Amino acid sequence: MQYQSFPGVKGGSRSSEKLAALRLPPFTGKRFLDVGCNEGFFCGYAAFDGAKKVLGIDRSAVAISRAKKRFPECEFLAQSWDALPEGTFDVITLLSALHYAEDQSGLVHRLMESLSDDGVLVLEISIAPESGDEWIKVKRSIDERFFPTRGKLGSILRDYAWKIIGHSVNQAGDPLQRYVVHVRKLKPYAYLLMGSPGSGKTTVSRHLFQQAKVPVVSGDRTYLQVSQGKHEVSEALRALISEEFTTASIDTLTRKLFIDGFVEELAALWSHQAGYRDFALDSFVPQEHRQSVKDALEALGYYSVEITSENPGRLIPAKTASTRAMDYEKHLKTHRADVFEQQIVVTRTMDKQWAPSLRWHLDAPVSGQWLADEPAVKVAGWAIGFNDCQRPMQVYTKTSKGRQLYPLDRPRNDVLNAVFGGVEASPDFWRQHPCGFGFTLETALLDENVELGIMLEEKEIPLARMKVEAGMDRKAPSFGERLIKRISGAS
Numbered sequence: 001m002q003y004q005s006f007p008g009v010k011g012g013s014r015s016s017e018k019l020a021a022l023r024l025p026p027f028t029g030k031r032f033l034d035v036g037c038n039e040g041f042f043c044g045y046a047a048f049d050g051a052k053k054v055l056g057i058d059r060s061a062v063a064i065s066r067a068k069k070r071f072p073e074c075e076f077l078a079q080s081w082d083a084l085p086e087g088t089f090d091v092i093t094l095l096s097a098l099h100y101a102e103d104q105s106g107l108v109h110r111l112m113e114s115l116s117d118d119g120v121l122v123l124e125i126s127i128a129p130e131s132g133d134e135w136i137k138v139k140r141s142i143d144e145r146f147f148p149t150r151g152k153l154g155s156i157l158r159d160y161a162w163k164i165i166g167h168s169v170n171q172a173g174d175p176l177q178r179y180v181v182h183v184r185k186l187k188p189y190a191y192l193l194m195g196s197p198g199s200g201k202t203t204v205s206r207h208l209f210q211q212a213k214v215p216v217v218s219g220d221r222t223y224l225q226v227s228q229g230k231h232e233v234s235e236a237l238r239a240l241i242s243e244e245f246t247t248a249s250i251d252t253l254t255r256k257l258f259i260d261g262f263v264e265e266l267a268a269l270w271s272h273q274a275g276y277r278d279f280a281l282d283s284f285v286p287q288e289h290r291q292s293v294k295d296a297l298e299a300l301g302y303y304s305v306e307i308t309s310e311n312p313g314r315l316i317p318a319k320t321a322s323t324r325a326m327d328y329e330k331h332l333k334t335h336r337a338d339v340f341e342q343q344i345v346v347t348r349t350m351d352k353q354w355a356p357s358l359r360w361h362l363d364a365p366v367s368g369q370w371l372a373d374e375p376a377v378k379v380a381g382w383a384i385g386f387n388d389c390q391r392p393m394q395v396y397t398k399t400s401k402g403r404q405l406y407p408l409d410r411p412r413n414d415v416l417n418a419v420f421g422g423v424e425a426s427p428d429f430w431r432q433h434p435c436g437f438g439f440t441l442e443t444a445l446l447d448e449n450v451e452l453g454i455m456l457e458e459k460e461i462p463l464a465r466m467k468v469e470a471g472m473d474r475k476a477p478s479f480g481e482r483l484i485k486r487i488s489g490a491s
């Protein structure tokens with residue numbers, strides 16, 4: 001019985017309609033194998049569409065001899081699919097034929113082995129509507145055959161990437177709906193988060209991929225590690241990263257890397273870190289270079305998925321941030337006088353003669369510090385003596401009401417680190433005696449000058465004077481006053 005249809009020959013199958021339903025990929029330059037090719041309708045199409053190699057096999061010698069006559073430009077073999085031809089193919093079709101195989105899943109797996117890494121196997125099969133992972137025996141007008149349920153199809157194709165493309169063309173009397181299924185080899189996935197710094201890609205990678213235990217390769221961390229001598233990379237790549245990682249921002253470095261043609265090496269480095277398995281890339285890639293990243297990963301066998309967000313970058317450029325900060329500082333300088341009424345003024349008074357033998361610092365209060373109805377002021381700092389001054393000392397405050405002494409009783413390792421380069425490197429005396437002090441002073445005392453100093457045994461060494469001074473009137477100037485001030489340019 002005539003199966004395929006050609007112009008002037010009506011077969012049981014409407015071959016042109018089936019061809020359209022199959023959604024075959026473009027054939028230019030491809031190698032095509034049609035298994036159970038019958039009279040070669042689809043082989044002829046592949047040759048017509050530019051395939052570089054076309055091979056059809058069918059166990060029917062009659063069908064093959066007709067195919068050879070119809071399409072002499074193609075190769076045909078009268079042989080069973082029990083032995084598949086040598087070599088790999090970019091497109092393989094098995095159309096309306098799987099149900100004739102004794103081991104249907106075995107045939108699918110063998111066909112997948114004959115497929116190139118980027119290839120597609122196109123199946124046209126009937127699927128039984130029953131549920132479960134079952135083969136269903138179906139009585140047809142001509143015979144009884146087994147057909148897979150969707151569950152069975154899923155279990156056969158579990159190790160591949162596959163998709164039911166849609167319905168195929170049913171033939172008269174078909175008991176089941178025919179479907180077209182495209183099957184491809186599974187490849188490792190590279191999920192690409194390449195947005196601008198601050199666009200939220202690290203958050204996405206944390207939420208999505210780390211929880212799913214998909215390794216996340218950070219571009220920034222990779223640069224750091226390369227600059228630290230880790231990873232085997234070319235000298236040129238290491239030199240550029242080491243030089244630029246410290247001096248330029250990550251986005252400037254990244255741009256240079258892509259402009260200088262390091263995309264393949266970077267892609268290899270990222271995928272190496274992921275063990276050539278699925279991974280998510282968290283690395284800024286300038287828009288114009290993103291396709292080259294995909295191409296490089298695809299050349300390494302990856303299927304790349306770019307994950308983009310419509311959110312614009314939320315990190316303002318560093319330059320804008322510093323301009324805004326300077327504007328704000330100007331604004332603060334212009335307007336601060338309007339709102340405060342009291343500030344502390346600290347004046348250093350230590351005589352120069354003590355400079356070689358005494359170092360001190362007042363952490364609080366600092367000159368210019370505002371006071372807002374505070375009953376007490378915190379005084380804290382440190383003092384360290386050298387040479388002759390390396391003796392027990394105290395801090396004193398002196399007002400008209402008298403002198404008050406405070407101990408140096410606070411260990412300050414931060415100070416020892418800063419002054420002597422480490423606690424261990426400090427003189428024994430300062431390792432054994434704290435150099436920090438801290439106490440509170442009634443704010444009211446600061447209405448007059450308070451002298452702060454060091455008592456070195458019986459000797460008073462004045463360090464500073466502290467006093468509260470009135471600021472401007474708390475009342476803010478009126479709008480008119482502000483306007484006049486602004487017009488006159490006064491600050």
Ligand SMILES: C[S@@+](CC[C@H](N)C(=O)[O-])C[C@H]1O[C@@H](n2cnc3c(N)ncnc32)[C@H](O)[C@@H]1O
Nearest residue numbers: 036037038058059060079080081095096097100
């Ligand atoms: C229903 S026809 C489909 C033909 C063609 N694939 C199409 O869709 O137009 C099934 C074809 O499979 C072939 N066939 C059946 N068993 C086969 C086997 N073991 N090896 C190779 N071809 C086989 C038949 O000879 C027949 O040409």
